[in-house]
Amino acid sequence: MSENKEDRSEGVLLGAYIEKRIEEFGLSQGQLAKRTGISRSTISRYCRGETTTPEADQKIRILKFLDGSEDYMKGFRAFCREESGEDVGDDATEKSDAPEHGAQHSETPIKPARPHRLWPLYSAVALIALWVVVQFGVEAYWLWHSAAEETAYQEDAVQLQEFAQELATPADRSPTQNAEHDFTKEDLASHLSMWWSGGLLTFRFDVPAEVPLRAHISLRVGQNEPKIASGVQQYVPGDVVRVSLEDRDNNILAGPFDITAEVEIAVQEAISFALVDRREPILCAAGGCEIRIGDLCEGNWASLKLGREKGLSEFTRDLSSCSAETSSRRECFAAPARFFPIGPGEQIFGVLEHKSGASFAFETAAQDLRLDSSRAARSFTQLQPTDPSADIPYALAWYEPPSVTTRRPFRVELTAGDCLGNGASLNRNFKNIYFDVDGKGNVQGQLDNFLIPEPARETVEILLTGLDGEVYGPYIYRFDAAAVIEAAIKNAEKPDSISCGKEVAYRLELENITHACDVQKDHRTLLSWGHVDEVRLGPSLEQMGQVFQINLDPATIIDLSQYRDLHPFDPLFSFPVPNDWPEVFFEILYRDGTTSVTQRIKLPL
Incomplete structure (x- = not known):
């Protein structure tokens, strides 16, 4: 063989054996480094043949991982004998210099030795020497343990640097290595939690479990100083959010990644969740919307726009000059005076604009009517406007059996001026309500709801007067008395006895x-x-x-x-x-x- 003695050293053979075994297992040098706790650069030097004499601890950890804890030297020794014919790494075979059996036999019998008179002194000296050796061994062990910890820390630092290089240069790594350590900004952004409460956006960023030992995620929001990514932090729309992987000395190992787009998606979801599931700070019902203006002011929002179609602004509330201290906490915007008419379940599209210039679109819906037990058993019929294009308040009618006090069988309710979805509650915004069912003139009714006879013209006209005397209406609805009765029959129980x-x-x-x-x-x-x-x-x-x-x-x-x-x-x-x-x-x-x-x-x- 043409190799010189240096090339056939134990370190070179160990590197060749490592390359052979990881190829058999389908591993990479980086994976071996991670499994054994030895830095990838050290593994690489072994494989390139740059280390002639391996460190005993590293050699044992590598061979135990490759060949198992039992007989971990067996495979490597066989490989060495196959490559060089020498048993490298094993204890040298003892060569006996003794002559053949019987060559030293003597004719004279050997007398048994007698105990030496100084034997007790020798025993005491031996015990003292043994105690000294044990103490020295304990001290040596702790010195070795401290040195091993420091070495492990240095190797971890090298491993983190190599991990950062892998993140920064994915093209230099094999597909196996990419799968092992690849952190994308999407991976990091998936650990972001955002919610909207009291008009403020707050979020939490949890450090992924896959972050290497002695490293952390550093988060920078806007112009603020970087913070370790944990705990609750406030987010101002328009802020740029960057996240990076750093060691404990704040040295950047990977990134920074700009996750602003992912944060804005989380903001959109947080606003939708608050409006749909918690119904705050905007609560809409048949009749209008209740808005917590103080919350929006506290969150530094500039304006709120609402409409019944995407891109259509039928209602705008300017928030640019308000403050949480001076603005009322709740405000009711109700039809027909201050809001567009809406019915139960109707979709509402909105846009929130922040003072920073950022804007967020959202959808919500008017909640269903909240009925008490006396009204829940009734079957309501929605009254439709005679003119389909007319923008008039949502109105209901139902059949009510005649009583001792009245023989008007139909009751009408106008869901206007209300924000809470309790049915009509017009007293806060209107003074009087009038109806006309025969074309002969207006008859005053009760604001909450009122009884009417069967309309002579299959229509009913309703008119409202405000607290300041302003007149709203008339609102003209089709009234199909037979349909109202059919709805009441459908809601009634079937008889089963005579x-x-x-x-x-x-x-x-x-x-x-x-x-x-x-x-x-x-x-x-x-x-x-x-x-x-x-x-x-x-x-x-x-x-x-x-x-x-x-x-x-x-x-x-x-x-x-x-x-x-x-x-x-x-x-x-x-x-x-x-x-x-x-x-x-x-x-x-x-x-x-x-x-x-x-x-x-x-x-x-």
Whole structure:
């Protein structure tokens, strides 16, 4: 072989063995360095043959990783013998200089040695020497341990520098190395948490777990001094945000990366979350929006724009001259005086502009009406404007059975002047409300809601007067009375029973007992029986041939609503039961095609 003695040193052979094994495992030098805790530059010097004499600790750590903790020298020794024919790294084979067996035998027997008289002195000296050796060994161990820690720190510093070089020059690394250490700004930005509260934007940046030992993330926001990226920090729209990887001496190892674009996306999401999930600082309902002006002023926002289409500004609130101390905490902007009309669930598009010049678009929606228990069971019908292009307040109507005090069956509610979604609450912004259902003139109603008869022209006109006397309207709505009744029927429960009993008549002092089944007219049950198509009766399950049609349409219900008491009217149906029927079987067929459970009624004696 042509190699000289120096090239065949143990360090050169160790480097060749490392290259052979990492190629077999599909590893890189950087991965081996990371697994063994030895710097990549040291591994590289071994592989290039620049180290002739390896350090014992490094050699053991490398071979234990490559060949396992047990017999970790076995593979390397075999490789050395294969390459050079020498057992490099093993203890030198002892060559015995003793003559052959029997060559030194003597004819004279050897006498056993007698104990020396100084043996106790020798034993004491030996014990003292042993104690000195043990103490020296302990001191030597701690000196070696301290030196090893310092060496490990130096190797970690070298490793961090190499890691920074890998981040800065990704083209010089293999795909395996890229996958091992590649930190992009997207990776770092994924550890950013942003939220919007009280008009202020705050965020937290958590240090990724993958950041190497003795390093940290340094964050610079705007012109502020760099800070270690942890804890809550305030963000001002328009600030440039940079993040870098640094060692504990603040030496930049990677970056800085500009993550301003990623931060702005997080701001957008934080604003949307606050508006949609927490409904602050802007809360919209049918009638208007309640805005925490003080919060927006505290956050140094310049203006707020809202509209019902993207890019359309129907409402603008200037915030440039306000302050959190002087501005009211809440302000109600309601239709029709100060806001555009909106209904429950309607989308609202907005833009917030900051004093720094940055702007953020967002979407929110008017919340549904919050109904108390007395109103939750009612079925509301939205009233549509007669002119589709008319921009008028959201209005509701529902059927209300006549009572002792009134025979007007319909109640109307105008969701204007309100921000809280509790239904109409016009008292704070308006003085009076008027309606006209027949074209003969305005009738004053209650501001919260008011009762009306069936409109003669299928329209209702509503007019408002403000606290300062200003007139709003008239607002003209289509009013389909039949549709309002149908909605009320749909919301009512289906009936599932009838009434059967005996009727006693006295003639010529003779008692005559008959039986009958019927359903009486009642304002409380009319809506339920609006579900019914027919009722079938009979003396048995197989004989239910008596059929009664229930013709209870919306027009009939409206006509009956003009009367306070319905008992004088004929029942919905009445059937005199034949005397030979001991019991009655019946079932109810509904308008939607379903059928009630077939029931049996035993007639009383």
